[in-house]
Amino acid sequence: MAEPALDGLIDALRRLPGVGLKSAQRLAFHLLQHDREGARRLARALEDAVTRMRHCERCHTFTEGPVCATCLDESRDARLLCVVETPADQAALERSGSYRGLYFVLMGRISPIDGIGAAEIGAQALMDRAADGVVQEVILATSFTAEGEVTAHALAQALRARGLEVTRLARGVPAGSELEHVDLGTIAHALVDRR
Amino acid sequence: MAEPALDGLIDALRRLPGVGLKSAQRLAFHLLQHDREGARRLARALEDAVTRMRHCERCHTFTEGPVCATCLDESRDARLLCVVETPADQAALERSGSYRGLYFVLMGRISPIDGIGAAEIGAQALMDRAADGVVQEVILATSFTAEGEVTAHALAQALRARGLEVTRLARGVPAGSELEHVDLGTIAHALVDRR
Numbered sequence: 001m002a003e004p005a006l007d008g009l010i011d012a013l014r015r016l017p018g019v020g021l022k023s024a025q026r027l028a029f030h031l032l033q034h035d036r037e038g039a040r041r042l043a044r045a046l047e048d049a050v051t052r053m054r055h056c057e058r059c060h061t062f063t064e065g066p067v068c069a070t071c072l073d074e075s076r077d078a079r080l081l082c083v084v085e086t087p088a089d090q091a092a093l094e095r096s097g098s099y100r101g102l103y104f105v106l107m108g109r110i111s112p113i114d115g116i117g118a119a120e121i122g123a124q125a126l127m128d129r130a131a132d133g134v135v136q137e138v139i140l141a142t143s144f145t146a147e148g149e150v151t152a153h154a155l156a157q158a159l160r161a162r163g164l165e166v167t168r169l170a171r172g173v174p175a176g177s178e179l180e181h182v183d184l185g186t187i188a189h190a191l192v193d194r195r
Numbered sequence: 196m197a198e199p200a201l202d203g204l205i206d207a208l209r210r211l212p213g214v215g216l217k218s219a220q221r222l223a224f225h226l227l228q229h230d231r232e233g234a235r236r237l238a239r240a241l242e243d244a245v246t247r248m249r250h251c252e253r254c255h256t257f258t259e260g261p262v263c264a265t266c267l268d269e270s271r272d273a274r275l276l277c278v279v280e281t282p283a284d285q286a287a288l289e290r291s292g293s294y295r296g297l298y299f300v301l302m303g304r305i306s307p308i309d310g311i312g313a314a315e316i317g318a319q320a321l322m323d324r325a326a327d328g329v330v331q332e333v334i335l336a337t338s339f340t341a342e343g344e345v346t347a348h349a350l351a352q353a354l355r356a357r358g359l360e361v362t363r364l365a366r367g368v369p370a371g372s373e374l375e376h377v378d379l380g381t382i383a384h385a386l387v388d389r390r
Contacts, residue, residue: 003264005240005247006257012240015233017225018218025283030212031241032248032257033302038210039241045200045207046238049223050231052200062201062227069197088220107228 006032058129060122061087061105070103077101079136083126083155085109085143093141101139104129109142110151118154126155130164137165144171201227253324255317256282256300265298272296274331278321278350280304280338288336296334299324304337305346313349321350325359332360339366 006028013024031039055061056068063069070076070090080101084090085108093099106121118124130138138159142148156166171189173182182190201223208219226234250256251263258264265271265285275296279285280303288294301316313319325333333354337343351361366384368377377385 003248003257003259005244005259009240009244012233012237015230015237016222022283023213025286027211028244029257029282032244035210036245038207039245042207042210043238043241043245045204046226046234046241049200049204049227050234050238053198053227062198062224064198064200087224088217091220 055107056105059103059105060107060125061090061103075100078134080139081130081135081137082139082141084141085148085151089141089143102135106142106151109147110154111147112150118158121151123155123158127158127162130159131162135164137167140166140168144169250302251300254298254300255302255320256285256298270295273329275334276325276330276332277334277336279336280343280346284336284338297330301337301346304342305349306342307345313353316346318350318353322353322357325354326357330359332362335361335363339364 009028009031010021010024013019013027014021016024019027031042052064053062054064056063056071057066058071059068061068061070077100080099081104082090082093082099082101083104083106084093085106087105090103090105093103104126106126108116108121110116110118110121129135138155140152140155142151142155152168156168159166170193171186172193173179173186173190179187204223204226205216205219208214208222209216211219214222226237247259248257249259251258251266252261253266254263256263256265272295275294276299277285277288277294277296278299278301279288280301282300285298285300288298299321301321303311303316305311305313305316324330333350335347335350337346337350347363351363354361365388366381367388368374368381368385374382
């Protein structure tokens, strides 16, 4: 259609993960036709977030200050440090209401195929953080995928070499599941890790 | 997490159609972690599009000028006017390479349940446009859904009352389909409309 402002918007939307040409067109048309105020608000929110959000010096999650609110919360148990891949994983653990320690957010996971090694996920920063003399146990809560397991394995070795106690989230049957609908790998792990 | 700039971005992304809380979080984290330049570019593109894009005075599609490039294209056959619901539908027809007439874009369809009647889709503007003395045939290419059919029916009546020839896109078996996998309604229409 050779409309540069429209084409530019569709191109910029396509760059989002999971958004193809048709979705980008639909989003652009929707915003222009039905929600120009939403489009302006999104533009301001993007600019604002990119300008103000940086990484917490202690746990690497996104924060506006030098150190995030969770790391500054003195009511948390500083002897426990839980390692997660993303802020979304951290949010899921927080929602579970069953953890009161601190976090370290890798902001990724080891993925040799993508050229992401221990250095890229801040393994050295984690070692320094865990060696503060207060942390007693590091809980590895990376994903139970091939890459998450490789990440957990590499970090566990390095942390144990520094004399730290390292644990991993339990694998097993999800709450509310009927056994017949659970995949066999999960059942096998649940049997091995039975208690 | 109580990070206003991050929460604001997630809220603004959630306002997009088809984006829930988890998708919005994923998009926000992706942009902040991996594509801050893409986020800035999207912010500029949104602002730009909202500021510059308006509706073509002749066909109602999105354009930066008063009249869009398609309507200004003198090589097109001005005797044919194709009515579509959205610019995306117009783009699909253009990609087919089998239409060289002009368009009228309703920017919606009649949907009584949403309070969208003939006035909301610019039916009067379409009547004025089609009565320019040049248009000889109006091709209704609204969707073959309940709302698209209602829209086509209402517009056809009004256009025919003004003495215009009105046609509808053919219904039938999609190219490349095996009959056994085509739904029965489509087969029934293909039989009725056989040629």
